[in-house]
Amino acid sequence: MSINVEDYFAPETFAKLKTFADQQETPFVVIDKQTIANAYDELVDNFPYAKIYFAVKANPALEITDLLREKGSNFDIASIYELDKVLSCGVKAETVSFGNTIKKARDIRYFYDKGVRLFATDSEADLRNIAEQAPGSKVYVRILTEGSSSADWPLSRKFGCQTDMAMDLLVLARDLGLVPYGVSFHVGSQQREIGVWDAAIGKVKIIFDRLRDEDGIHLKMINMGGGFPANYLTKTQDLKAYAEEITRFLVEDFGEELPEIILEPGRSLVANAGILVSEVVLISRKSNTSMERWVFTDVGKFSGLIETMDESIKFPILTDKDSDTNVEDVVIAGPTCDSADIMYENYKYGLPLSLQSEDRLYWLSTGAYTTSYSAVEFNGFPPLKSFYI
Secondary structure (H helix, E strand, O other), X not given: OOOOHHHXXXXXXHHHHHHHHOOOOOOEEEEOHHHHHHHHHHHHHHOOOEEEEEEHHHOOOHHHHHHHHHOOOEEEXXXXXXXXXXXXXXXXXXXXXXXXXXXXXXXXXXXXXXXXXXXXXXXXXXXXXXXXXXXXXXXEEEEOOOOHXXXXXXXXXXXXXXXXXXXXXXXXXXXXXXXXXXXXXXXXXXXXXXXXXXXXXXXXXXXXXXXXXXXXXXXOEEEOXXXXXXXXXXXXXXXXXXXXXXXXXXXXXXXXXXXEEEEOOOHHHHHHHEEEEEEEEEEEOOOOOOOOEEEEEOOOHHXXXXXXXXXXXXXXXXXXXXXXXXXXXXXXXXXXXXXXXXXXXXXXXEEXXXXXXXXXXXXXXXXXXXXXXXXXXXXXXXXXXEEEO
């Protein structure tokens, strides 16, 4: 395969990262903080009317939390552990949303006691827990949306509820003494089809109008989740194209006086900032006549590359031998004693024939969901190391 580094990093940025990386022992990920800062500024420039809530699950590093806090970001939190982590960085509780719809009653109380007053929900049982443990708080209901077929990492089915149920929950929220504040949706991570936002916003408009007309409830907020793409092997539209279309969809449905808009980016802020560096452990063939090699590397699905499951996310991969034009299709697999630890078998990566053990692979766009998905001690391998420069 042929990768043009300048499609992913400015030459000086890549040179800085590679110089640092080549002094470290693999495996690890090195992340450029300036790239994250630039991505945040680009998001604010393209969505000046929106509040940004960084999805901490994408990369919970304190260095990233500090950076985004200083830039004025809010934070989307999924657990008490994430909450404690961001609060330790000086994040204010009023800038936090408990965005997980699946939560223990005692965790709701923990958030409430810490000062959080904005909660997501999608079920009656959870809503009643919020009313009991976080009285008077603002709630927003997550709805089911389409878009799973056009997202690299779909998020349908487990989260959200149908439109009619969402309206019932918001009425119940009022009756339970909560503030029915808004509606949320997520069109799927690494969403390539911009039009799915149009359908989702249309559903939200129906909920806003019916609750106002039938129940006297005036919702204030739309949480559009994440979904904006990172720059992987398959190219996507740039952020400006997404912003122009999504803004048009919003104005068409809600006019110039928009409700409060929340975005919850994760991948789009941090993925492009990272390079995961691994070492080739072994190269082998499965028969004397096999047409493809197996390249075993010292990272795999259990050490940062879980998003290669079903080969969903296809990372750009560089080697120091890319000048060798003699390439051959390979299967790329991890080092563990688990047969599921194969990253790419159906999608064929072509790597240089001169590649050998102890050579390095540079996995680009790996700043998101690598450290946070890394296993603690599977087969005794330690979690993925990370550096922030």
